[in-house]
Each structure stands twice: as structure tokens, then as C-alpha cells.
Amino acid sequence: MNIFNKVTLQSMKKSRTRTIVTIIGVVLSAAMITAVATFGVSLLDYMAKGAAAKYGDWHVAFLDVDSSFVAKQASNDKVANTVKFENIGYAKLDGGKNPNKPYLFISGFSKETFDALPVTLLSGRLPENSGEILVSGKTATNGGVSYTVGDTVSLSVGSRMNGNKKLSQNDPYTSGAETLVPRGEKTYTVVGICGTPVFEEDSAPGYTLITISDTVETADDLSLFITLKNPRQVHSYASTEAAGHAYILNHDVLRFMGLDSSDKIFNALLYSVGGIVVAIIMIGSVFLIHNSFSISLNERTRQIGILASVGATTKQLRNSVLFEGLCIGAVGIPIGILTGLGGIRLVISVVSGNFGSIFYSGVPLTLHVSVPAIVGAATVSLVTILISAYIPAMKAASTPVMECIRQTNEVQVEAGAVKTSKLVQRMCGLEGTLALKNFKRNKKRYRSIVLSLVLSVVLFISTSAFVTDLKQTMAQVLSVTTYDIGFGTKDMDDGEMIQLYNKLKTADGVTGSSYQAVMKYSCVVQADELSNDYWESAGGSSPGKTVELPIEIQFLDDSTYLNLIKSAGLSAEDYTGENTKMIAVAKIQTGSNEKKGKKEVNEFRNMFKSSSVEADLIPETNGGELNKDYGQSASITCVEVVGLDTPPTTEVSDQRTYFFQVMAPWSLKEKIAPPDASVDVRVKGLTFQSENPSQSVAEMKTMIQGAGITSAYMLLNMSEVMDENRNYIFISNVFAYTFIVMISLIAVANVFNTISTNIRLRRRELAMLKSVGMSDRSFNRMMRCECAFYGIRALFVGLPLAIIFSWLIYKGMFIGGADGIIFVLPWASIGISVFSVLLVIFVTMMYAVSKLRKENIIDVLRDDMA
Known part of the structure; x- marks a missing residue:
């Protein structure tokens, strides 16, 4: 050790407090950088494992290969695992609305395939034999053809051909350039509806149907899914082994490994957020550590001047300061890394349960220590220290000797500056x-x-x-x-729904329940009954004597409706029985107003001048037309009490400048909305309050499956x-x-x-x-x-x-x-x-x-x- 380093160590020992505080700053900086890097790696590892559990842990798939190719890849030393299913063939989708997907694609799974390629079951169950089939829900939402559990489907199954070339799911549909060559007739029973399989790309020409194949091991038209020992080789492996076969990558898993080069937005977001956080930490750390070294040099100014006067070079003086930085880093960085790992381990243990509730319930968030991340954190910390030390070191080395000895540069004040x-x-x-x-x-x-x-x-x-x-x-x-659990449907029969309601309300934990239906109507009222606030919101008055307003009527079960009547302070006798007198909430949202410098937000005003309104209710049919033959007069009382929320639905409400919802008892439903009127149903369903919603929902799912419900529905916790x-x-x-x-x-x-x-x-x-x-x-x-x-x-x-x-x-x-x-x-x-x-x-x-x-x-x- 040279004399300059010995002098530096003596100065550090002499100023123990400053040295300790500087080391604490380095520890905090290294701990934060380590914690950020380790948490980022742990989160990506968690997301990758969760995506693998949801979409399968495969990395690359070849969707049209023969048995010899499968055998070759199974013996490849780069491959960790393989799974396959049979490409049974294509069938025409009769009545399909999407011109780019005119086919159904039938795939034959084995038990191992279901384990490796998770299927999201929306309703029904998985197929158990080659006569049962699982239909992708995208067939209805995108293709316009709806299948229900229990349907029997007869399909003419064959191959897509373009001349002598056989086409697969990787080949988009080309109208006029391909033909479907049938091979035979197959009949299936629909036993379930599932989410779109991960291997079905948007450009695929066929909606996926899944059945059980008895000939997977002997078939010669297969789709092969491969898990590699080293996922970082996925791109080179796929391009090398493809040998003319089309392939797809598991983007949902690879993006969280940083291996999905196609997802530029995610990669940019990932690295930009991490870079910003690390930059903030570095700025704060450089600020602290640079200040510490500046103070250290101020204390050692005379010492540096004396060393320079006896022949110390600029390089030697600069290196002595950098040596001090390295000494502090040698102590602070290891402690900081260990502190960061311990701290982030504690944080992850606190939030791991909450992550499971948000993302993947079956995958735990655990600490994942990455050697490259630790090395990177140590490097960033060391660079931070060297930057912090180098700036004041250069300043000290360039200061004239006599100024250092006399310390005349310590405080420089211009005339009048301290007045x-x-x-x-x-x-x-x-x-x-x-x-x-x-x-x-x-x-x-x-x-x-x-x-x-x-x-x-x-x-x-x-x-x-x-x-x-x-x-x-x-x-x-x-x-x-207003509810914990909601069951929503649109086309289920009322009797079937109420029968199901009587079962579901017995589930453990249920403390309250209700059923309802929301139907679309048009309400004709006198123009002079509407308030000035309504006309102001509508942008002007109507020249006619009457106004036609699109509304919804919410038919509630009688007990719930009676409770609303009582809470509104009205007489139950006037609003029940054979009377058509109903209640409604009719409000205009005026938005934000500026009054005397004070902002008023979400001000709701009455839509009508009086609380009692006489109106004609005309049902809206499924085709969007008004059926005036079933119109009838009604007396409506506007109240301040808000009814129950509607059951969950994917249908979006019409955008209006007002909120006008009429509420009526279920006993009046057949009178106001007779079955032959074909009234358009927005949603109908059931709502429940529960002490333990998760337990109740699990039991309800079992009840629904046991009831053999075939109508589309949504059960939401x-x-x-x-x-x-x-x-x-x-x-x-x-x-x-x-x-x-x-x-x-x-x-x-x-x-x-x-x-x-x-x-x-x-x-x-x-x-x-x-x-x-x-x-x-x-x-x-x-x-x-x-x-x-x-x-x-x-x-x-x-x-x-x-x-x-x-x-x-x-x-x-x-x-x-x-x-x-x-x-x-x-x-x-x-x-x-x-x-x-x-x-x-x-x-x-x-x-x-x-x-x-x-x-x-x-x-x-x-x-x-x-």
C-alpha cells in the first residue's frame, strides 16, 4: 500500500462519523438498487410461471407435422418435454359472420394434452370420449354462430387444399384459392364452452373445437408443442428445426422472460420503468455520496496542499480520493446487497397473497435471486460511487497548492453578498x-x-x-x-331462472337474495311535464306536445319491490296488486359547475317538474322497433330511493343525457310485458348478499352444473x-x-x-x-x-x-x-x-x-x- 492510500485510511479513521454516514448512504443506495432489480426479476418470474400455468409452459409449437418429426424432436438434447394433439380436420361453419374464419378446426386431445395446454372452461365440462366436443366461445362472439351445451353437431370433416398443398391453421383463409376436401362425416355432442385456446392465432381460418382422440399415438397429422431446456435458445431452435414447417411461439410466457422480440411495447415499458426508478435512486445517491466526498476534501484541503507541495502529482491525488471511494464501496456495497435482498424478501412476503388475488391464484410470488441482477446492482452502485468521488477529486487535484494550504478558496464572498x-x-x-x-x-x-x-x-x-x-x-x-354475487343471463326462461334461484339462495353464506329482469321500453310523456333542467341538458325544447324517451323497466321480485316502496315512504297498497302505478328514478346529471369559485361535481336534478307523471309505456322488440299494440298508460311516482344494481352483463347501456329507470313488481311483468310482445331484454338474473362470497360462488357453480343449464350466463363474484x-x-x-x-x-x-x-x-x-x-x-x-x-x-x-x-x-x-x-x-x-x-x-x-x-x-x- 502506497503512502497516499495510508494517508487516506488515516483520514477516514479520524472522521469516523462522516465515514460511517457515507457508508450508510452507499448501503441505502445499493440496497435500493438491489431491491428494485430483485423485485423486477421476481415479478417477471412470477408472471412467467403464472402465464405458464394459464397458457401452458411450452415455448414453441409446430402445428402441422408428421410422426417422424415428432419422434426426432422428442430425442433432441435441447428439448425438455413434448406434447401433441391430432389435427382431425376442418369443417364448414354454416351461418358464420366472419369471412376470414369460415371453418371449424377439430383437434383431438389426450389426457396429457389437457394437462399441458390448459383450457379455460366457461360452461359445461371437458369431453370424455371421441363423441363429445368442446366449442370455443369465440365461435359465437366472433363467428356469430352460437352452440349450447347438449347440442348435437354433424360435421363433414376434411382437409383444406390449395392445389396439391395441404393447408394448416398457420395459413390464413384465401377466398377462391382453396377448397375443402371432405374425408368423412362425424357427429359430436357439445358438452362445454371454452375460452379461445392459446394456440389459435387471430389469423387462423378455423375456430377450434376440442374432442378426445383415440388415435393420437398413431396419427400422422399432428400439432407438436415443445418445452426447451434453455428457453433463450427458442428463436435459434425454432428457425433451425422448422425445416419448412410453420411454427408459433408462446408469446404469453416468453414476453415475461424478456425473449419476445415482437412485443416491443412491453419491453419498452419494462426497461423504461426500471431505468427511471434506477435513475432516481442514482441521482439521490450521487447527490449524497458526492456531497460526502466534497466535504471530505474540504476537511483534507490543507493535507492535499501539503502533499502537492512535496511532489504529489495530480494523478496520485485523484487516485487517493478514488481509493477512498473504493474502500467505502468495499464495505457498503456487500452490506447494501444483503440488506436489499432481506428487505425485498420481507416486502414480497407481505404482498404475495395480494398478488395471488389479482393475477394467478395458484402461483405464489416468491423471491427469485438472479446473479446477473445482483452483479448489475453492484456495478451500478460502484459506478455511482466513482462518479460521486471523481468530480470532487478532479476539483481538488486542479486547485493551486497555496490556495489549498491557506484554504482561501473555501469561502469566497463578493462585496455586499452577506447583507x-x-x-x-x-x-x-x-x-x-x-x-x-x-x-x-x-x-x-x-x-x-x-x-x-x-x-x-x-x-x-x-x-x-x-x-x-x-x-x-x-x-x-x-x-x-349493492350485491356480492351476481348471476346474469339474457335468454333463459323465467321459470327456469326462478327454479335455479330457489336452489342458489340455499348456498352456504347467503344472507339475502333477489331476482329481476331489465327490459327496454319507450316512455311517451307530455312535453310540459319535463323540467327546465332537462331541456337545458337536451339542448332545447320540443316543438311537439309529447316527448318519446327510451327507458328501461326493472322488474324486481315482489318482496324487494315492497322494501323499496317502504323506504321511499309510500303506501304499499297504491303500488302493489293489479295497479299499474309504479316508481321511478328520473334524474338529470348537470356535470360540473363553477359557482363563486367553488367547483360542484356530479349535481343531479329532477327530470320532471312534478313527482307524479302520467306516461304511455311502449315495449321495444328484439329488432329495435316499438310494438305500439302493447302500449299502455301508467302512473309513475318519481322517488329518491335507488333500486338494486342490475345483474352482470356484457351489453353496454345506451348513452343518454338522463337517468330514467322505472321499477315494477315481478307480479306485473306478464301484464306489462306479455310473452307475445317480444320485449327486448337487456339482462335478467339473480343477485345475492353473502358472508363468504368465495365459498358461496364455489357452491353455486356446482349447483348450476348439476342443474344442466344450457343458456349462456355470467356468474360474477x-x-x-x-x-x-x-x-x-x-x-x-x-x-x-x-x-x-x-x-x-x-x-x-x-x-x-x-x-x-x-x-x-x-x-x-x-x-x-x-x-x-x-x-x-x-x-x-x-x-x-x-x-x-x-x-x-x-x-x-x-x-x-x-x-x-x-x-x-x-x-x-x-x-x-x-x-x-x-x-x-x-x-x-x-x-x-x-x-x-x-x-x-x-x-x-x-x-x-x-x-x-x-x-x-x-x-x-x-x-x-x-
């Missing part, structure tokens, strides 16, 4: 004036402290604002849901939707506050290092003030004034910036506006920030001053004058 106002002198006295002049003489250190505090304040308050916005969104979602929103907020809270705490710790370490060393460098100044008679009381008052000035300046800059960033976050989250979501300042976080800033400064200042009190004034003056 203070008379107001400060009157309010703070001599002590406050001295404190303020110290700021003006040491602007670099003052700015360093202020910027560190500003960074912490802005991050803490803006993060709190972000969480507040999320909670508002969650509260609004919760407030619009609204509690899961609510839990998903809560989990999003919880995860956001954990990671946001973990990040902010780490950044704040770096800022606090920076403040502590800067203030304590600043006071340490002012030993002679403070000793001189005491030597000329400054009392301890005056000295403490001067220090408190310095604390106040630091805090006030930091808050004066930090609070406005934090409010601006909070507003930008709000506008970014709710661009275009959001009902019921208003901008709220996180006053509690602002108060915490103000208190914390002043406390950190005060404690740091008192700690540094307590160290000075232990020193003898004469010794300090003699040491600095020697």
Missing part, C-alpha cells in the same frame, strides 16, 4: 443575523441541504396524494355495488372485484412507501452529513464567537435560527413543488375527468413533512453542537491557526 435586512435583525437579533450571514457565505452547502430536504418532501407528499386518489377511486367503486381493487391499493401503498422511506433515508443521511460536517468545519468560527463572550444561551439561539432558516427555505421550495406534482398526478390519473373524484391535498402528510424536516435539522444540529462543546476553545483556535 441582511433590518427586518431580520429586529426579529431575530444578532444571533439570527449571524445565522443568516452564514447561509450567504456557504451557499453550496446550504443548497445541498435544502435540495435534499426538498426531494424528500416532494416524494413523500406526492406519494401520499397518489394513494389518496386511489382510495377515492376504490370508495366510489364500492359505493355503486363482485367481492373478488372489490378485493382486487383493495389489493391494487395495498400493493401500491407498500411499494410507494417503501420507496419513499428509502429515498427519505438517503436525504436524511445527506442532511446529517452536510450539517454536521459544516458545523465541524466552522469550529474556529464558533470557538472565536465564544471566546469574545457569546453566552451559551445566545449560541443556542443562533443554532436554532439556523435550523429555522434551513427548514423554512426547504419547505418554501418543497411544499409548492409537492402540491404541483400532486396535482399533476391527479390530472394524469383522471385525464378527461372522473365522477366523484376530486383533488384533495394530503394535509396530514404535509403536516408530517413540516414536523419531520424541522426535527431532522434540529436533531442533527444539536448532535454536531454537542460534539463541539466537548472541545477546548483554546485548543480549537490554536489547532486552526497552527
Whole structure:
């Protein structure tokens, strides 16, 4: 070890506090970078495993190969596993609406295929023999042909041919250029409806049907799915082994391994977010560590000057500073990496359950330690240290020798730069004036402290604002849901639905239930009965005497309807029985208004002038036409009570400038909407309240399957939707506050290092003030004034910036506006920030001053004058 490195080590030992604080800064920086990198790798590993569980763990598939190709790949030393199914053939889809997919593609699975290629079952069950078939739901949603469980389907199965070339699912349909050559007739029974299989691409010409094949092992027209030992070889393997065969990649799995070059958006998002987070950490860390080395060089300025005067070269002086950085890194980086791994392990253990509720319930989020990620974190940390050390090292090496020895460059003040106002002198006295002049003489250190505090304040308050916005969104979602479990359908017979209702309401945990139907009508009312608010919203009055309004009638079971009548304070006798008198909610949403500088959001006003309205109700048929033959008069009472939410449905409500929904008892349904009127049903279904929605839904699914329901339906656990929103907020809270705490710790370490060393460098100044008679009381008052000035300046800059960033976050989250979501300042976080800033400064200042009190004034003056 050369003499310069020995001198550097002695200086580090002499200034133990500064060295320890700098090491803490490196530890925090390395810990944050390690935590971010490790969590990113763990999250990608979790998503890859979840995608494999959902879509299959295969990497590449060849959709039209023979048995010899299958045998060759099974023996390939790069292949870990293979699975296959038989390509039975194609059949015409009669009545199909999509000209690019005119076929049905029949695939023959084995038990192993079902295990390797997960199928999302929407209704019914999996096929058990070669006479049963599973139909893709896309056949109805995209192809316009609907199959129900129990249907018998006879298909003329054959091959697609283009001349002598046999076509597969990789070959898009080309009208006029291909023919379907039939090979035989097959009859199947539909036993289930499933989601679109992962191997069916959008360009595929046939909708997939899945059956059981008895000849998979002997068939010579197969689709082969391959799992590689090393997934990173997927592209080279596929291109090399294809040998003229078309292939597809499992993009859903490969994208989370970073191997899907086609998904540029995901890769850009992944690397940009990670880069931004690492950049923020590096900036904060460079700020702290650079400041530490700058302070270190200020302490060693005279020492550097003496070494330069006896022949030390610029390179030797620069290397001595870099050596100090390497020593600090050698201690701080390993500790930081271990701390980061331990910290992120703890965080993952806290949020792993919530991740399972949001994404893949059967796949746990676990810590995944990646050697490249650790090496990368260590490299980034080391680069951060070297950058932080190199800048002040170059400055020190280029400083003239005599300036270093005399330390004349430490404080450079222009004439008039330290003037203070008379107001400060009157309010703070001599002590406050001295404190303020110290700021003006040491602007670099003052700015360093202020910027560190500003960074912490802005991050803490803006993060709190972000969480507040999320909670508002969650509260609004919760407030619009009146049931825990919803069963929605459209074409199920009323008798079958009520029979199913009587079964489902007996499920364990169900505490309340209801059934209903929502039908489309047109309501004809007198124009003069509508309020001015309605006409203002509609954009003008109607020249006619009557107005025709599209509405919906919600038929509720009688007990639920009776409860609504009672809650509205109305007499049940007037709204039940054979009377056609009904209740309705009729409101106009006026939106946001500016009144006297105050913003009013979501103001709802009455649609009619009076609460009693006489109207003609005309049903809307399935074809969208009005059936006036079944129109009838009705007396409607407008109430403030809102009825039950409608059952879940995929149909979107018509966009209107008003909300007008009539509610009627189920006993009047046949009178108001007779079966022969062919009234268009928007949705009908069942709603339940439950103490344990998950358990109730599981039992209900068994009941529905046992009932042999063939109509399309939707069973939705609204509690899961609510839990998903809560989990999003919880995860956001954990990671946001973990990040902010780490950044704040770096800022606090920076403040502590800067203030304590600043006071340490002012030993002679403070000793001189005491030597000329400054009392301890005056000295403490001067220090408190310095604390106040630091805090006030930091808050004066930090609070406005934090409010601006909070507003930008709000506008970014709710661009275009959001009902019921208003901008709220996180006053509690602002108060915490103000208190914390002043406390950190005060404690740091008192700690540094307590160290000075232990020193003898004469010794300090003699040491600095020697």
C-alpha cells in the first residue's frame, strides 16, 4: 500500500462519523438498487410461471407435422418435454359472420394434452370420449354462430387444399384459392364452452373445437408443442428445426422472460420503468455520496496542499480520493446487497397473497435471486460511487497548492453578498443575523441541504396524494355495488331462472337474495311535464306536445319491490296488486359547475317538474322497433330511493343525457310485458348478499352444473372485484412507501452529513464567537435560527413543488375527468413533512453542537491557526 492510500485510511479513521454516514448512504443506495432489480426479476418470474400455468409452459409449437418429426424432436438434447394433439380436420361453419374464419378446426386431445395446454372452461365440462366436443366461445362472439351445451353437431370433416398443398391453421383463409376436401362425416355432442385456446392465432381460418382422440399415438397429422431446456435458445431452435414447417411461439410466457422480440411495447415499458426508478435512486445517491466526498476534501484541503507541495502529482491525488471511494464501496456495497435482498424478501412476503388475488391464484410470488441482477446492482452502485468521488477529486487535484494550504478558496464572498435586512435583525437579533450571514457565505452547502430536504418532501407528499386518489377511486367503486354475487343471463326462461334461484339462495353464506329482469321500453310523456333542467341538458325544447324517451323497466321480485316502496315512504297498497302505478328514478346529471369559485361535481336534478307523471309505456322488440299494440298508460311516482344494481352483463347501456329507470313488481311483468310482445331484454338474473362470497360462488357453480343449464350466463363474484381493487391499493401503498422511506433515508443521511460536517468545519468560527463572550444561551439561539432558516427555505421550495406534482398526478390519473373524484391535498402528510424536516435539522444540529462543546476553545483556535 502506497503512502497516499495510508494517508487516506488515516483520514477516514479520524472522521469516523462522516465515514460511517457515507457508508450508510452507499448501503441505502445499493440496497435500493438491489431491491428494485430483485423485485423486477421476481415479478417477471412470477408472471412467467403464472402465464405458464394459464397458457401452458411450452415455448414453441409446430402445428402441422408428421410422426417422424415428432419422434426426432422428442430425442433432441435441447428439448425438455413434448406434447401433441391430432389435427382431425376442418369443417364448414354454416351461418358464420366472419369471412376470414369460415371453418371449424377439430383437434383431438389426450389426457396429457389437457394437462399441458390448459383450457379455460366457461360452461359445461371437458369431453370424455371421441363423441363429445368442446366449442370455443369465440365461435359465437366472433363467428356469430352460437352452440349450447347438449347440442348435437354433424360435421363433414376434411382437409383444406390449395392445389396439391395441404393447408394448416398457420395459413390464413384465401377466398377462391382453396377448397375443402371432405374425408368423412362425424357427429359430436357439445358438452362445454371454452375460452379461445392459446394456440389459435387471430389469423387462423378455423375456430377450434376440442374432442378426445383415440388415435393420437398413431396419427400422422399432428400439432407438436415443445418445452426447451434453455428457453433463450427458442428463436435459434425454432428457425433451425422448422425445416419448412410453420411454427408459433408462446408469446404469453416468453414476453415475461424478456425473449419476445415482437412485443416491443412491453419491453419498452419494462426497461423504461426500471431505468427511471434506477435513475432516481442514482441521482439521490450521487447527490449524497458526492456531497460526502466534497466535504471530505474540504476537511483534507490543507493535507492535499501539503502533499502537492512535496511532489504529489495530480494523478496520485485523484487516485487517493478514488481509493477512498473504493474502500467505502468495499464495505457498503456487500452490506447494501444483503440488506436489499432481506428487505425485498420481507416486502414480497407481505404482498404475495395480494398478488395471488389479482393475477394467478395458484402461483405464489416468491423471491427469485438472479446473479446477473445482483452483479448489475453492484456495478451500478460502484459506478455511482466513482462518479460521486471523481468530480470532487478532479476539483481538488486542479486547485493551486497555496490556495489549498491557506484554504482561501473555501469561502469566497463578493462585496455586499452577506447583507441582511433590518427586518431580520429586529426579529431575530444578532444571533439570527449571524445565522443568516452564514447561509450567504456557504451557499453550496446550504443548497445541498435544502435540495435534499426538498426531494424528500416532494416524494413523500406526492406519494401520499397518489394513494389518496386511489382510495377515492376504490370508495366510489364500492359505493355503486349493492350485491356480492351476481348471476346474469339474457335468454333463459323465467321459470327456469326462478327454479335455479330457489336452489342458489340455499348456498352456504347467503344472507339475502333477489331476482329481476331489465327490459327496454319507450316512455311517451307530455312535453310540459319535463323540467327546465332537462331541456337545458337536451339542448332545447320540443316543438311537439309529447316527448318519446327510451327507458328501461326493472322488474324486481315482489318482496324487494315492497322494501323499496317502504323506504321511499309510500303506501304499499297504491303500488302493489293489479295497479299499474309504479316508481321511478328520473334524474338529470348537470356535470360540473363553477359557482363563486367553488367547483360542484356530479349535481343531479329532477327530470320532471312534478313527482307524479302520467306516461304511455311502449315495449321495444328484439329488432329495435316499438310494438305500439302493447302500449299502455301508467302512473309513475318519481322517488329518491335507488333500486338494486342490475345483474352482470356484457351489453353496454345506451348513452343518454338522463337517468330514467322505472321499477315494477315481478307480479306485473306478464301484464306489462306479455310473452307475445317480444320485449327486448337487456339482462335478467339473480343477485345475492353473502358472508363468504368465495365459498358461496364455489357452491353455486356446482349447483348450476348439476342443474344442466344450457343458456349462456355470467356468474360474477363482485367481492373478488372489490378485493382486487383493495389489493391494487395495498400493493401500491407498500411499494410507494417503501420507496419513499428509502429515498427519505438517503436525504436524511445527506442532511446529517452536510450539517454536521459544516458545523465541524466552522469550529474556529464558533470557538472565536465564544471566546469574545457569546453566552451559551445566545449560541443556542443562533443554532436554532439556523435550523429555522434551513427548514423554512426547504419547505418554501418543497411544499409548492409537492402540491404541483400532486396535482399533476391527479390530472394524469383522471385525464378527461372522473365522477366523484376530486383533488384533495394530503394535509396530514404535509403536516408530517413540516414536523419531520424541522426535527431532522434540529436533531442533527444539536448532535454536531454537542460534539463541539466537548472541545477546548483554546485548543480549537490554536489547532486552526497552527
